[in-house]
Amino acid sequence: MSQHEHDHPHAEIGQSERPGYYDMMETAVRELLIEKGLFEAGEIRRQIEVLDSRTPALGAKVVARAWVDADFRARLLANGRTACEELGISFYDDTKLKPYRARAVSEPRAVLAEFGTHIPDDVEVRVSDSTALVRYLVLPRRPDGTAGYSEEQLAGLVTRDAMIGVIPVTAGEAGVSR
Amino acid sequence: MSGIVLATGEAPPFRRGDRVRVMTRAPVGHYRVPTYLRGKSAVVERVIEPAAIDNEEEAYGRNAGSKRHYYRIIVPMTSIWPNYAGSARDNLRIEVFETWLERIAS
Numbered sequence: 001m002s003q004h005e006h007d008h009p010h011a012e013i014g015q016s017e018r019p020g021y022y023d024m025m026e027t028a029v030r031e032l033l034i035e036k037g038l039f040e041a042g043e044i045r046r047q048i049e050v051l052d053s054r055t056p057a058l059g060a061k062v063v064a065r066a067w068v069d070a071d072f073r074a075r076l077l078a079n080g081r082t083a084c085e086e087l088g089i090s091f092y093d094d095t096k097l098k099p100y101r102a103r104a105v106s107e108p109r110a111v112l113a114e115f116g117t118h119i120p121d122d123v124e125v126r127v128s129d130s131t132a133l134v135r136y137l138v139l140p141r142r143p144d145g146t147a148g149y150s151e152e153q154l155a156g157l158v159t160r161d162a163m164i165g166v167i168p169v170t171a172g173e174a175g176v177s178r
Numbered sequence: 179m180s181g182i183v184l185a186t187g188e189a190p191p192f193r194r195g196d197r198v199r200v201m202t203r204a205p206v207g208h209y210r211v212p213t214y215l216r217g218k219s220a221v222v223e224r225v226i227e228p229a230a231i232d233n234e235e236e237a238y239g240r241n242a243g244s245k246r247h248y249y250r251i252i253v254p255m256t257s258i259w260p261n262y263a264g265s266a267r268d269n270l271r272i273e274v275f276e277t278w279l280e281r282i283a284s
Binding site: 128 | 211226230255268269272273274275
């Protein structure tokens with residue numbers, strides 16, 4: 001379906017621009033709430049740590065398990081939340097960064113092309129956006145030539161970009177060396 | 179199920195395949211429907227179960243227990259973005275609350 005034409009790692013999608021109107025509003029409201037004693041700065045820091053601890057490695061574990069265990073795969077596709085919980089992983093949001101999301105909706109092919117993924121014209125692109133209840137989990141395809149890989153080696157192949165669906169997983173050296 | 183009387187709004191009025199239009203409204207405050215979708219026609223892909231509270235009302239603590247459905251709808255990209263670069267078959271799938279949808283006679 002698509003090709004990833006180069007093998008260099010991509011820069012993380014990050015926020016580099018100046019704080020916007022709502023960022024400043026958030027800071028102001030947060031500081032007021034702390035000042036009024038409704039919660040403490042430490043609680044916010046703690047929550048940020050909670051979110052930060054949800055690393056892509058957890059998702060990679062889920063993907064690798066789905067590749068080696070057909071029953072788990074079926075349960076994962078039927079109910080992502082409960083299947084992740086089987087592995088002791090709670091569901092979490094990812095990729096809320098505004099520029100990325102906005103462009104994925106209006107020019108999905110261009111966004112994917114920036115990651116080296118070119119979707120042929122005869123392939124229908126379906127963009128799923130999330131506004132309220134539903135979260136989406138991308139289950140990448142298991143790459144060819146990985147039949148002898150252990151679950152752990154497979155997990156080592158799964159990158160963050162593959163889990164947000166912008167590149168395919170490839171059987172690179174990273175997996176073999178683990 | 180016989181004997182069960184459904185409350186108003188409990189049964190989803192739209193079904194898979196129904197043609198709907200996203201209403202053109204411009205509420206002030208918390209809303210969940212992207213501006214670019216207002217007034218656009220769509221097809222219902224599926225009803226999202228179970229019924230849910232209206233997040234837009236919930237933001238203000240107003241709900242009084244009423245629940246309706248979200249629908250996953252399909253909107254052609256070319257109808258949203260006039261200069262869309264890509265296949266005419268490309269489309270957006272997005273969840274929209276019942277109060278934002280009206281039926282289009284087919």
